[in-house]
Each structure stands twice: as structure tokens, then as C-alpha cells.
Amino acid sequence: MGRGRTTTMLVCMYMLRAVVAGAVPSTVEPKSSAHFGVIDELVAVLDNGNESLNLVNYAVDMADHVQNLRDCIESCRDLTKENGLSVEKQEYFMQRAGTTVVSSVVDRYIKYDLVVNYLERYFYLICFASYILDQQPKQFQTLFVNWMCSRYDNALYALLDNLNFDDKNDDVVSSMRWRWRRKRKMVYRLE
Secondary structure (H helix, E strand, C coil): CCHHHHHHHHHHHHHHHHHHCCCCCCCCCCCCCCCCHHHHHHHHHCCCHHHHHHHHHHHHHHHHHCCCHHHHHHHHHHHHHCCCCCHHHHHHHHHHCCCCCCCHHHHHHHHHHHHHHHHHHHHHHHHHHHHHHHHHHHCCCCCHHHHHHHHHCCHHHHHHHCECCCCCCCCCCECHHHHHHHHCCCCCCCC
16 A cells, blocks of 8 residues: 555655765666666656666665565566557556456556556656756755756657657557546646
């Protein structure tokens, strides 16, 4: 219970502590070898992308005693790929995941919904690490949301709208706009 948000909070705190204390690791060998195409694209877009990724990997490994976010993304992704269903069917089961229908197929696609959310969370953690590294010398005068919009305009949101796991063989798993419509939430995108 509560492992996802608890882990996210721990990762944020480990990152903040490392940056404020001046103990940011220069290179980190992550415990997991998970690799995601959209994360590579994000690292290329961010001015301090590699440093941000190292900081997040360090913090994710520090919070490993609760949950390792990279391992969760990788294992949930592997579970969804085993079925070999089309993207349309995967999205259908994503919609059904919130209902009371329970079967092994629906359970598997609850994992699919989780992996999309975990990947998006990992994406935002890297953005937040970039913000921390950039704004710490300025004593965080700019809010994270304003920093994302003013610094990178819509480039980061374009990546989120085309969320995928790798850049070679993978379809887009879900667009951010579609997920927001599905959840019927009003989302402020700072556009």
C-alpha cells in the first residue's frame, strides 16, 4: 500500500538532500539495466540531462528498500508484452482496468496501466532533478511548473504525448491527452 507515492516522495527527498548538501554523484551505475527510449529523448532535450538522469538513478537506488521504480517499469512492461496484443486491445483493457471485471487478462492490463503511470512518473522525476540542479543556486525562485513551461515550452509535453518504451519497435503506449480524457480530469498544461 502506498508504495508508488511513497517512493516518489523518497526519491524527491534524496535528490533534494544530495543537491543541497553538494553531494551529487557525478556518475551512477544503476542497479537495474532498464532502458527506455522516451527517457533517452528527454535526456537529450534537457540542458543538464545526463546529470539529471544520474541524480534520479542515485535517488531511485537509495529508495530501493521501498520500491525500485525502474524495476517496476521493466517488470510491468514485460508482463504486458507477453500477450502480444495490438495497441487498440491494450487500450481497451486499460479502460476496463477501472471496472469490477476481474480476469487474468484484465489483471495483466492493470499492470499495463501501472507501467504507463510509472514511466510518466520516472519522466517527471528526471524533469524535477533538472529543475533542482538548475534552480538550487538561485534558491528556487521559480516554481517547478513555471520552470518547465518557460524553459522548455512544449518540448517536454510533446514527449509525454508520445510516451513509449523504446525507439525501435514500440508503438506509442498511450498519449497523455488520451489518458487525461479517460480519467475525465481537467488538467492545466500551462499552454
